[in-house]
Amino acid sequence: MTDQAFVTLATTDSYAKGVMVLGKSLRNHNTSRKLVALIGPHVSETSRAVLHKLYDEVRLVDVLDSGDTAHLALMKRPDLGVTFTKLHCWSLTHYSKCVFMDADTLVLANVDELFDREELSAAPDPGWPDCFNSGVFVFRPSEDTYSKLLQYCTEHGSFDGGDQGVLNSFFRGWATEDIGKHLPFIYNMSSIALYTYLPAFKQYGSNAKVVHFLGKTKPWSYTYDPKKRALKGSVEEASSHPSFLLEWWSIYSSCVVPMLHHEHGDQPFYSGCAGSSGCDEETLPPLVPAALPAPPLSSAERKQRWEQGQADYMGIDAFANIEKKLTAFLKRW
Template sequence: MAEQAFVTLATNDNYAKGAMVLARSLRNHHTTRKLVVLTGPQVADPCQSVLKKLYDEVRVVDLLDSGDTAHLAMMKRPDLGVTFTKLHCWTLTHYSKCVFMDADTLVVSNIDELFDREELSAAPDPGWPDCFNTGVFVFRPSLETYDKLLQYSAEHGSFDGGDQGVLNGFFSSWSMTDISKHLPFIYNLSSIAIYTYLPAFKQYGGNAKVIHFLGQTKPWSLTFDPEARKIRGGSQDAEASHSSFVLDWWTLYSREVLPLLQEHYGDQPFHSGCVEQEESQDSCAASAPPSLSSEERKERWEQGQADYMGEDSFENIQKKLDAFLK
C-alpha cells in the first residue's frame, strides 16, 4: 500500500516556523504517517535546513497567486493570494492519501484517524458553516484533480481570492452530500470562534485535537518571555480564555524549534520571537500594535479579525458589559 502523509505549506520564514511547530506537535503525539512540507523559494536556507530535519520530505514549489486583488482587498488580506500554492499538494501522487494542515495549526492529540476519511473531508468554517475551512482537510493526490483545479481557478476564480474560495467552489457538494465528510470542529478549532461560542468552547474545548490560529495575529507575530511564560505583543499578557493554546505553541517553539534555528543560523541575526532572560525588552520583541479607532475596530469585527488576544477579549467585553449594566 502506498504511504500516507500529513502535508503543510510554508511560503515564507514566519510560516516556516509555524510548520516547524506543527511537525513537532505531530511527532510528539506519535503520528505513524510521513510529514511533508511544501515551501516557497523565499524561505531562507537556515529555515529550509531545519525543515529538512523535521519533515520526511521538503519540496520547493513555485508560488501560485490568484491575482484576485478585488476580493483580497475586501478581506483586507493581500497575503492570502499565495495560498493558491496549496493546490500543489494534489501533485504528491507517491502518497495514497494525505491530510493537509495549515502552518498556523497546532496538534494537541493524535489525529491519525483522519486517514480513515475520504476526499474532501473538512470541518465547517466558523464564518460560513455551509463552507468548509481549508485549514485541515483530507484529500487524495491526483494529477487529474490538480489539472481540474487549475482549470476551475482559471475559469471561475475564487470567491474570496484565496484557496478556500476555489476549493469550496470545486468541491461544492460538501455541504449537502455525505455527512461523513464533515469533520467535527475539534479537528479544526478556530481560535477566533472561541469568543463567539464561549459556552460551547467550555463544553467541548477540552476535547480539541487541532487548534487553528485564524486571522492576522499569529503566535509568531507575538513575543514570548520563556522565563515568565508570558505572551507579549497584545494589549494585555494574553489573559484570554484560549491563551493556554498560544502558550503551548510558544513553549513547544522555544524548547524544540528555537535551538535548531539557532544552530543553523549560527552567527547570523534572526528574529527569534523570544525575550532573552537578561533583557526585559529588546529588538527581538514585537512592539505593541497601534491603537485602532472605533470605526477600524468595527471593521475588524465584521471581518472576523477581532483582537481576541487583547482589547476584544471575552474578559474585557464582559467587564464593559458589567460596567454598562451597572
C-alpha cells in the same frame, strides 16, 4: 503507513516557523504517517535545513498567486493570494491519501484517525458553516484532480481570492451530499470561535485535537519570555486563547529555536524569544499579560457584535445582566 502523509505549506520564513512547530507537535503525538512540507523559493536555507530535520520530505514548489485584489480586499487580507500554492498538494501522487494542515495549526493530540476519512473531508468554517475551512482537510493526490483544479482557477477564479474559495466551489457538494465528510470542529478549532461562542468552548474545548490560529496575527507575531511564560505584543491583536498561544511558544522556544541557532551559526537572528542570544531586546514591544482584559466595547461595537452573533454570553451580555437592565427599565414605568 508509508503511502500516507500529513502535508503543509510555507512560502516565507515566518510561516516556516509555524510549519516547524506543526511538525514537532505531530511528532510529539506519535503520528505513524509521513510528514511533507511544501516550501516556496523565498524560504531561507536556514529554515530549509531545520525543516529537513523535522519532515520526511521537503519539496520546493512554485508560488501560485490568485492576483485577485478585489476579493482579497473584502477580507482585508492581501497576503492570502499565495495560498493558491496549496493546490500543489494534489501533485503528491506517490501518496495514496493525505491530510493537509495549514502552517498556523497546532496538533494537541494524535489525529491519525483522519486518514479513515475520504476526500474532501473538512470541518465547517466558523464564519459561514456551509463552507468548509481549508486549514485542515483530507484529500487524495491525483494528477487529474490537480489539472482540473488549476483549470478551474483559470476559468473561474475564487470567490474569496484564496484557496478556500476555489476549493469550496470545486468540491461544492461538501455541504449537502455526504455528512460523513464533515469533520468535527475539534479537528480544526478556529481560535476566533472561542470568543464567538464561549459556552461551547467551555463545554467541548478540552476535547480539541487541532487548534487553528485564524486571523492576520499569528503566534509568531508575538514575542515570548520563556522564564515568565508570558507573551509580548498588543492585546488588541490577540485573537487566540492564551493557553494555546503559550503551548505553541513552548514548543517553538524549547525545540525549534535551538535548531535555528545551530543552523545559523554565529550569524545573529531574531528568534522571537526574550533573553535568547538571537533576540534584539530593543525591538521588543512592551510586555502585556496574556490574560489582560480587552477595553470595554462602545454601544455601537456591542450592537455590531450582536448582529454578527458574537454576543458575550458569559460576560456583559449574560442573561442575568440583561434581566437587571430590563428590571431597571420597567421600574421607571
